[in-house]
Amino acid sequence: MNNALVTGASGAIGTEISHMLASKGFRLYLHYNTNLTAVKSLQNELKKKYEVPVFIVCADLSKAGGSEVLWNQIQSPLDVFVYNCGSAHFGLLTDFTEKSITETMQLNLLSAISLTKAIVPDMIQKKSGKIIMISSVWGEVGAACETVYSAAKGGLNTFVKALSKELAPSHIQVNGISPGVISTPMMDQFTEEEKRHLADDIPAGRFGEPREVAHAVEFLMSEKADYISGHILSINGSWFT
Known part of the structure; x- marks a missing residue:
């Protein structure tokens, strides 16, 4: 079992x-930080x-x-690693505290690098593996x-491109997914009018759905994508193309 x-x-x-992943028979390690109720459900x-084994890691x-704490809870070499963490602090750069800068960089980039560093030796040994980083449209074009x-x-995207070159001889694919606006609870901070205006700015005329990001992961982790590596796949309804 993978x-x-x-x-x-x-x-x-x-x-x-x-x-x-569960529908494909994977043994899963589900990471969370604060929402234990949701991850247990x-x-x-x-x-x-x-009917697959599912383990919770915090x-x-x-x-x-934090990445070392997580990795110490994993009992098996991984076949697929999806780094799906992201949190943004909104505001002018001059309003950021050093703490918020450090935590934003740690969560969105540095922990991804550290955790990947711990995971890849097993993948290199068996000469196979799929690493997929969930990035953001703002990593491609930037946002005030x-x-x-x-x-x-943006650093995560470049990490994907660089690491893909390093791991290609070991038959390991490293890719990123760059979502635009996706219908998640994160969007609840906006009013319905604000969300309508935002959807109007997107050529496709709507927000993306979480399942559409999962479809992209499904493709990139499949054998159909064995010759695709170092790619950042944009999912944004032609927004910022």
Whole structure:
């Protein structure tokens, strides 16, 4: 049985990715930080529906050392690793505290690097593996009032491209997915009018759905994508193309 780790599994996108992996018979490690109720519910649902082993792992990946705490809870070499963590602080750069800058960079970039560093030796040994980083459209084009988040996700995109070259001789594919606006609880901070205006700015005329991000993960982790590596797949309805 193949093993997969999904970070941020309790969120809307992480939940869809976890369902997709469980439907394919993966033994799953579901990472969470604060939402234990949601991840336990997901664990029970996946076990019942797909009859696969599902384990919960907890770590604060916005803190230095969080990736080590997480990795110490994993019992098996991984076949698929999906880094699906992201949180942005909104505001002018001059309003950011050093703490918020550090935590944003740690969660969105540094922990992804540290955790990957721990995971890849097993993949190299068996000469196979799929690593998929969930990035953001702002990592491609940048966003005012989300400068630090944009910088972190831009760094994540470059990490994907660089690491793909390093791991290609070991038959390991490293790719990223760059979602635009996705219908998740994160959008609840906006009014219905604000969301309508935002959807009007997107050529496709709507927000993306979490399952559409999971579909992209499904493709990139499949053998159909064995010759695709170092790619950032945009999912944004032609927004910022």
